[in-house]
Amino acid sequence: MSAAADFSAEGDVLRFSGDLSLARLGTLPDRLRGHDGQVARIDLSGVDRIDTIGAWVVHRFAREHDARIEGLSGDAQHLLDQVEAADQPVQMRPVSTSSFRRVLGEIGDAVAHSGRTAVGLIGFMGATLIAFFNVLRHPKRFRFNATVQxxxxxxxxxLGIIGLMSFLIGIVIAQQGAVQLRQFGAEAFTINLVGRITLRELGVLMTAIMVAGRSGSAFAAQLGTMKLTEEIDAMRTIGVSPMEALVLPRTIAAIVLMPLLGFYSAVIAIIGGGILCWLSLDIPLVTYVARIREVVPITDLFVGLIKAPVFGAIIAVAGCYQGMQVEGDAEQVGLRTTSAVVQAIFMVIVVDAFFAVFFEQIGWI
Structure with missing residues (x-):
């Protein structure tokens, strides 16, 4: 066992010896506080062992006497350097700032975070495209079973939740439209309203919002949990690309199925509107269907089918990107899942606005 910690003074040099650990310090701190001589250098070459407490005692004494510490090397010197670096004043209360500056700072942080997220999403979309082309070049690497699942x-x-939602939306649109159009004696135009707005806009848009909340959040939670349990790192270790094995099947599924789900949603909404027109406006179903065929142009169907795969890609990329960004603890899974849903819905609505302007410019109105 090393000797207990001790020190001796030789002129302006203070030499420490023995074991400078918590168990062997003894009365050394009290004796050092009682030392009132001039100290220019502290020699630790005779120290057998030193821990964090011993390093802190030596550092505090050196700071009080403005002395230079020498004689340590290797891990002991690294420990002393860490103790010196950690000796910083602690601010017990935050500096009070004005409400305006605090709000301005929060806005700036939000803008910076949005910019970083946008850059990350673009990069992740590029990585997904690279994985897609790699799979095209090597078809055997395509995860068929995972994609089907x-x-x-x-x-x-x-299908169940989207069908119920669409059916109720069709009824609401028909009922509210009929109430407003009745003031002008134009209840018959309720059919135009239901047919065009569901095929062109609401069918695919409401489906995208539902898929973002249902599947986008699932993508983020699944990949986030795999990231926490280091399954994704294990896949990279054995030579399996997470982009090809995890992200690509989810993206392909969302892109392929969104047009089908959007068309299904629009049809169910039209059926709901037809039932309301039959019961409330006494419009026979045969007349309703014939009127739908007359007033709804085929371009409305094309508009919905063109937008749907783009919405599916946005939802899948946002969900998978947020899931792959999970780090630290389980709380991050919930935060990233929320971010995935919010970002997907926001981007879907923004892109839908761009599509509306684009189709209006080319005459598909």
Whole structure:
């Protein structure tokens, strides 16, 4: 066992010896506080062992006497350097700032975070495209079973909730439209309203919002959990690309199934509107269907089918990107899942606005 910690003074040099650890310090701190001589250098070459407490005692004494510490090397010197670096004043209360500066700072942080997220999403989309082309070049690497399983999760399992939502939306649109158009004696134009707005806009848009909340959040939570449990790192270790094995099947499933789900949603909404027109406006179903065929141009169907795969790609990329960004603890999974849903819905609405302007410019109105 090393000797207990001790020191001796030789002129302006203070030499420490023995074991400068918590268990062997003894009365050394009290004796050092009682030392009132002039100290220019502290020699630790005779120290057998030193821990954090011993390093702190020596550092505090050196700071009080403005002395230079020497004689340590290797891990002991690194420990002393860490103790010196950690000796910083602690601010017990935050500096009070004005409400304006605080709000301005929060806005700036939000803008910077949005910029970083946008750059990350663009880069992630590029990585997804690279993985897609790699799979095209090497078809044997395509995860067919995983993609089919995603088809079931994204599409088949969502038919019930999307159908119910669309049916009710069709009824609401028809009822509210009929109430307003009745003031002008134009209840018959309720059919135009239901047919065009569901095929062109609401069918695919409401489906995208539902898929973002249902499947986009699932993508983020699944990949985030795999990131926490280091399954994704293990896949990279054995030579499996997470982009090809995890991200690409989910993206393909969302892109392929969104047009089908959007068309299904529009048809169910039209059926709901037709039932309301039959019961409330006494419009026979045969007349309703014939009128739908007359007033709804085929371009409305094309508009919805063109937008749907783009919305699916946005939802899948946003969900997978946020899931791959999970780090630290389980709380990050919830935060990233929320971010995935919010970002997907926001981007879907923004892109839908751009599509509306684009189709209006080319005459598809």
């Amino acid at each position: 995603r088809f079931e999760v994204v599409g088949v399992s969502a």
